[in-house]
Amino acid sequence: MRTQQRVVVVGAGVGGLASALLLAHGGFDVTVVERAAGPGGKLRAGAVAGLAVDAGPTVFTMPWVFEAIFAEAGATLADWLTLKPAAVLARHAWGPGERLDLLANPDAAAGAIAAFAGPAEADGYRRFCARARSVYETLAPAFIAAQRPSLPELVRRVGPTRLGDLWRITPFRSLWSALGDHFRDPRLRQLFGRYATYCGSSPFSAPATLMLVAHVEQAGVYTVEGGMERIAHALATLAASSGARFRYGEHVDEILVARGAAGGVRLASGERIEADAVVFNGDAAALGAGLLGLAARRGAGPARPARRSLSAVTWLMAAETAGFPLSRHTVFFSGDSPREFRDLAGGRTPADPTVYVCAQDRGAVDDGAPRGPERLLCLVNAPPAGDVRDAASWEVDACEERVLTRLAASGLTIRRSAGASLATTPSDFAARYPGAGGALYGEASHGWMASFRRPASRSPIPGLYLAGGSVHPGPGLPMAAMSGRLAAQALMADRASMRLWSRAATPGGTSTASAMTAGTR
Structure with a gap:
């Protein structure tokens, strides 16, 4: 007789990984289905000139969130990740001679x-x-x-x-x-x-x-020895050691809903994986848009393109730099911030963008440039219209020219060899993370009510739980991890309530839900 509760986690981003780890450690039979070839979601690296360059989040903060998750799984974060605190949180530049280091x-x-x-x-x-x-x-x-x-x-x-x-x-x-x-x-x-x-x-x-x-x-702002992807691999490895199974390279076509409750998933191959509960670790907008099946649409509110957060155009590079002393994190500010955000609100990449550069071979301590080419991530904000504009329409070359102009205003030049740069547009992000048009952070945090509009870990569909940066408490690595922890806690509490209800039921009589059960939806 089966005694373990079965859970399918859809998506192996940080939120899904945190949920999978805690649920597997808690005795649940956990299967994680991820369309990519490995864990991480937006926490990923790209290959440029044979080098692995962090292509997603580059800043690690709030380590206590991860320490708590690892501790709940019977592990110690320091045994899995080596963190180094940064003395310079970020370097900021506005033009010739205008430079400020924000120190820790x-x-x-x-x-x-x-x-x-x-x-x-x-x-x-x-x-x-x-x-x-x-x-x-x-x-x-x-x-x-x-x-x-x-x-x-x-x-x-x-x-x-x-x-x-x-x-x-x-x-x-x-x-x-x-x-x-x-x-x-x-x-x-x-x-x-x-x-x-x-x-x-x-x-x-x-x-x-x-x-x-x-x-x-x-x-504290920290660097992660070995790159940011180490966070995802640590969570996935620990979850697997607790019994979670990972199925990479598999796409979920539908979250199955039967008798009003989530009951598993159907893969693109046609295979059905039955479950007692499902944790969805994707953008909640994908649910509302019906991309996981019509029955699952009520698991999140309708997708509203006008409320989307920003997207980005990014470049991964292996390049030599000169003329400006980059720190690990350097921001080159637009000369006209109001116009920059008016452009974005109007659906345009900014004419004079703010440029973020992560120099990933620079240490946590400002110890100068490495010899030869270094790994760089350059990023500018862009409108979240990746589902209505194709990749060619983003005019990456023209955008890159504006980026180089902004960097040159502070004296920075970047020299790359052929094939040592890889651009990603909102259309690319929209294809990689469906449902949000390339928006990278769920809904924008505009207005005082915005945070209350984010979906909670318990969806309106019994047995369907939500995790990730588009749900409460919000985007960013620690918040996504927290969302996964909240989803796991909600699922475990609900299952415990159901067991209590079942034991309290009178054989042959009429059962009523306990106050604990009634308060969980």
């Missing part, structure tokens, strides 16, 4: 800001840091780690004694507006406004609560 040490950072923009701006930075910490401390336990992100629940969790704190995090103002309380220098507003793009949003529309990212970064 807050006092040193304030000193650098004072030298760059004056002592008043350094005082503003200190006030900004205190405010960012307050936002984080208010939202971390009450919202980020909560199962159901609703305003009444947030107020309840914060409690009556801290309602003032909830008001002071100014959720009704834009990030750009709130930054004006602390910085008069427009370059510093650009620098800290960029935190909105971490979740694919505009600083002119995203809520001021996103300043919490500043506190997260001050708590």
Whole structure:
């Protein structure tokens, strides 16, 4: 007689991997189905000139999220990953001679800001840091780690004694507006406004609560020895050692729904994998668009292209650089930030883009350029229209020319040999991650209600759970991992409730769900 509960996890991104690991360790019979050849989802590497270059997330923060997941699976994060803290969080450039390093040490950072923009701006930075910490401390336990992100629940969790704190995090103002309380220098507003793009949003529309990212970064930005893909491989290996089975190179055509509940999946090959529950680790918009079957559409709200987060055009390179001292993470800012985001809102790649460069052979400590070609990821934001424009229409060569012009404004030149560059457009992202038109972060965090609109881990379909950056608590590696943990916790709690209900039922009589069961949907 079968005693294990069967779970299919659709997608081996970080959220799906976290769910698979915790469920397998908890005694569930777990099968992970992933269309790619290996784990990671957006956490991937591309091959350029024989070198592996991180092509997705490049920043590792909030290690305590991963430490908790590994600990719950009976493991220790430090035994699986080697992390090195960065002394320079990022280098920022605006033009000739305009350069500022944001340092990990807050006092040193304030000193650098004072030298760059004056002592008043350094005082503003200190006030900004205190405010960012307050936002984080208010939202971390009450919202980020909560199962159901609703305003009444947030107020309840914060409690009556801290309602003032909830008001002071100014959720009704834009990030750009709130930054004006602390910085008069427009370059510093650009620098800290960029935190909105971490979740694919505009600083002119995203809520001021996103300043919490500043506190997260001050708590530590790390490099991962061996590349970011090591995170995914560590999670997948540990999940497999706990009994999870991985089926790579297989595509799920449909999430099966029978008698109103999720009951497994059907693969493109026609094979059916029956299950007691399904965890979907893809963009929730794919569900709403019916890409996983019509019956599964009500598992997430309808896809709304107008609410999509940003996409990107990226270049992976093996190149030699000169003229500017790159750090591990360097941002070259647009000369006209309002126009940049107007272009994006209008469906255009920016005429003068902000360019992010990750120099992946530079160490966590700013130790200079390597000899010979180095591995680079260059990224500019782009509109999420990959499902309505083909790859050729993105005019990659013209976009690249604008990128090189922006880099040259600060003196940086990049020299590549033939075949040592690989471009990816929103159309490519749309093909790789269906349902979102190339949007990389689910819905944009525009307006104070945006975070409450993200789907929760429990979908409206019993037995179907959601994980990944498009669901609560949001995008980014730690948040995606947290979503997988929340999905696993919800699934295990629901199954435990069902077992309690079954044992409490009176043979031959009429059963009623317990309060615990009734409160899980």
